Amino acid sequence: MLPVHERLAELWVLRNCRGLTESEKTDMEHCLAVNASFCRELAHLKNLSLLASMTEDSDWQHDICSRIEKLSRV
Structure with a gap:
């Protein structure tokens, strides 16, 4: 799993609890x-x-x- 996948999961949880900030929305798009x-x-x-x-x-x-x-081990 890439660190980006962990961040994406975190943002998904936050989005379901409250609205995302503009910075978080940018993070999610990235x-x-x-x-x-x-x-x-x-x-x-x-x-x-x-x-x-x-x-x-x-x-x-x-x-x-x-x-x-190699790609899967990341």
Whole structure:
């Protein structure tokens, strides 16, 4: 889990308890943008891994899988 995910959860709870301040709204927009970028990159790597598998390129697939693991450990 990225620190941005923790902040996003915190902001979601605050939003449900009270209205967010302008600074918190800006934080939430930033967190959502970072989350979308993270998800897009992970999905891209998973698609590349599938392609590597379909073309039976095991070296490429291992490289992609290691990139997925690094991204997922963050």
